[in-house]
Amino acid sequence: MDSSRRVDTTMFLGIDIGTGSSKAVLAAADGSIVDRASVTHDVELPHPGWAEFDAEAVWWQEIAVLSRELFSRNDAGSLKGVCVSGMGPCLVVTDDAFTPLRPAILYGVDTRATAEIAELTEEFGPGSIFETCGKDLSSQAVGPKLRWLANHEPEVFARATHWFGLNSYIVAKLTGEYIQDHHSASQCDPLYDVRRLDWHPEHVAAVAGHLATPRLAWSDEVVGTVTAAAADFTGIPAGTPVCAGTVDAWAEAFSAGVQQPGDLMLMYGSTMFLVHILSEPRSHPMLWACSGVTKDTLTLAAGMATSGSLISWLRQLFGDVPINQLLEEAAAVQPGAEGLLVLPYFAGERSPIQDPDARGTVTGLTLRHGRGHLLRAAYEGMAFGVRQILESVEGSGEPVRRLVAVGGGTNAPLWTQIISDITGRTQVVPHQTIGASYGDALMAAIGTGSVPADTVWAQPDHTVEPNPANVEIYDRLFDTYAGLYPAIRDQMHALAAVQRDYS
Incomplete structure (x- = not known):
């Protein structure tokens, strides 16, 4: 769009942080696209089987870069809600100030915790894990990566007080709230009971140890508002409602x-x-x-x-x-x-x-x-x-x-x-087919009560027949x-x- 144009309409900001790039979209309440922006980045591969990101220097910085670019062309005063998704499930451990203590460990592409998968499977039993979590432990699961941290970087694990996924880390930086969305939690096997839709207290205690347990929220639920400090850093107005968000594939499904x-x-x-x-x-x-x-x-x-x-x-x-x-x-x-x-x-x-x-x-x-x-x-x-x-x-x-x-x-x-x-x-x-960021914007619109809960923005373009x-x-x-x-x-x-x- 024309960089000199200023749009004065109700808007919702969706940001998705992916493996190769981050994308942001401003959408109106009817689903029309107001503006969009993107930035690329590279995954860190420090050892065979490892995949990491610097959560603060890359993810949090890119939230500010994308937000400031969009609000240089659009009226931030028209923003009614924000939602962030990202690759996942990831693991970020922080101190009380939400400062990461090591690079974030990525989802299933990071296979460092093979021994811990076997360790936890033996500890809790494969049948019990499948019944509780709805799946076997794999490189996709967060629990083995927490155990890996305790086994291989015990000094970092001992200093940590909070643990996050990608979107919940950004929520904490934006709002000061310590949450985990239900979907991301359900990929933190074996810590979440997918049938009870709640944390499994015994498994959390055995794997997360002394770490505080995040409050659970649904992805389209408003969990806090942008703080003055976060507003100063990102350009997103203070007091803007923030929804919990989720893993990118589920946000993309919602968008479609x-x-x-x-x-x-x-x-x-x-x-x-x-x-x-x-x-x-x-x-x-x-x-x-x-x-x-x-x-x-x-x-x-x-x-x-x-x-x-x-x-x-x-x-x-x-x-x-x-x-x-x-x-x-x-x-x-x-x-x-x-x-x-x-x-x-x-x-x-x-x-x-x-x-x-x-x-x-x-x-x-x-x-x-x-x-x-x-x-x-x-x-x-x-x-x-x-x-x-x-x-x-x-x-x-x-x-x-x-x-x-x-x-x-x-x-x-x-x-x-x-x-x-x-x-x-x-x-x-x-x-x-913008993707997860469009689903994030829709969740922000629903979560703030700006559109009905059953709103679908996606419209079919064509079908492919066998x-x-x-x-x-x-x-x-x-x-x-x-x-x-x-x-x-x-x-x-x-x-x-x-x-x-x-x-």
Whole structure:
């Protein structure tokens, strides 16, 4: 928008802090976009298997950078509410002044706590953890990372008084309030009871020890107001209501109107992520049961380890050929990529197999195959993985009634078409696919009572229908695809062990 323009309207600020960038949006009460801003950043990778951020120097600083940019062009006096989401679940430990004592430990991409996962699983019992948390402990869980801190950095753990996720840390900096939203808490396994929607006191005491336990709040709930000190730093007016916020994928699902039981979001990004809204508590060993965004809601979720990141890697191998040219080449290849299959486990895999030692595999390669075949087979491999996940979702007992596709990958028609063809599902693509920051703005509007609680800003743009002509070839290849991983899992694990020797 014109930098000289000043907008005088009721506005809501949503900010999402992602792995590669932070994005902010100002939205009006009708969902129209007033303005937006973004800034990029890099993840710190200090050791193999570690992924960190400086929460104060990056996250908190970027809140100020984005807010000040937007309010240099818009009337801050028209702001009625703020909400922040971010990658997660993350772990930030601080002192009483909310000053971080070490870099933030990121979500499932940080795999340092493998030994602590085993330790806590033995301590509480795998069956008990699954019953309480709705999922097994994994690198996604916060509890093992807290235990890792106690085991490996005991002096830091002893000095810490508070622990946060990304959004709750920003809430504390903005308002002085110590909270955790229910959804983020439900990924702090084994500390939260997903059936009772509350902390599990014995597990909290055993894992978090002396740390104060944060107050729970729903993501669209106002938990405080911006303090004078935070206003001076960020430019957000003092007294502005602040909602709890949540993890980015759930904020994005909310932005896309995925709010009713049977709704499922399929997010096309650097990874594929799925969020399914439930009508009652359900679980599945290959999925993550979690609380939702709004009061008393529940979800099942799944996330693949690579998707868009795999396509970016292939582009680099191909010499950074323009993506449109590669997509044309892949589209010219017949469905099934002439018998080429890719297992997309190039960074291990979360869903549908939950195996960090799985490895990427190209099977059926011949001298006839070119880069168009490889690219198409990569898209098809991701789609076969999505099909496996959807089968697990429906195996939980909650049918998928509506599938909403979001994320930058929806701009690649070949990708979305392959997903529909392989899964047999119609996808609804919203007109507005800004992402989690748009969902944050909607939560701020709802939480402040400025719009009704059932407000949905997202409007459908188009649908992607499966092509019946491709059913036979994809059904045939799916059976082969599903059999590949169990057939070569031991060999994958052996190679993963060799690769660790090179770290």
